[in-house]
Amino acid sequence: MEKRMKETTRVAKPAPQAAHPAAQKPADRFIASMTITFDMWHDGTGYDLDALRAVPPGERARIEHILISHQPRDWRDVEALAQIDSPHARMAIEEALNHRDPKVRREAAKYAGDKIDPAEREALLLKSLKTCRPFDGLTEALDEVEKCHPPSVIDAMLRGLLDREGDIAVHFAAMLLFLHGKAKEPFDWDHRPFFLRFNTEDRAERKAVFRELCETIGTDATRYLRS
Structure with missing residues (x-):
């Protein structure tokens, strides 16, 4: 009887909690922000540029590759590439000036307006x-x-x-x-x-x-x- 009482009072171990977003690496936080939520779409919110600014220089090439390869192209990609401001990023922004999506073109024009034909x-x-x-x-x-x-x-x-x-x-x-x-x-x-x-x-x-x-x-x- 005593043994059974001890078993019934045994407390289950709490499940491990996911890391708080602030504890994630900046690169991971930025990549996670590329998943567009309804609120982001509705409010016109961009990716997490604060996280992007915090990405160490050695990891920025990976982020740049993800942004340039991202399909379908989104105006948020252009905004983030402008933050990176590398030669490849600037080239991608210039290409976006002729994109079929007017939102993408308008965002590109903010950063490469002098290149518009x-x-x-x-x-x-x-x-x-x-x-x-x-x-x-x-x-x-x-x-x-x-x-x-x-x-x-x-x-x-x-x-x-x-x-x-x-x-x-x-x-x-x-x-x-x-x-x-x-x-x-x-x-x-x-x-x-x-x-x-x-x-x-x-x-x-x-x-x-x-x-x-x-x-x-x-x-x-x-x-x-x-x-």
């Missing part, structure tokens, strides 16, 4: 305006338009008012009004009711509001409506 930048932006969607490149494309809007880009947005989906045309209209000095900001909420009129599948309604916008910004609507 204006013709290529324009061509990529025109492609984005034809294919971007909400939560999939639209915001990034419009951010680029705000800084880079040659006549070809304005023309593409005007055509998009007629041809693209209604929710996209809404934002194109807002940006066009802003670029022509008729709105205070890229999406001026004072004009929101007008912008929302573009979100219609009724072709006649879309053409009518298109004419109004063209009149406001001083553009000939007929050249677009007859094409």
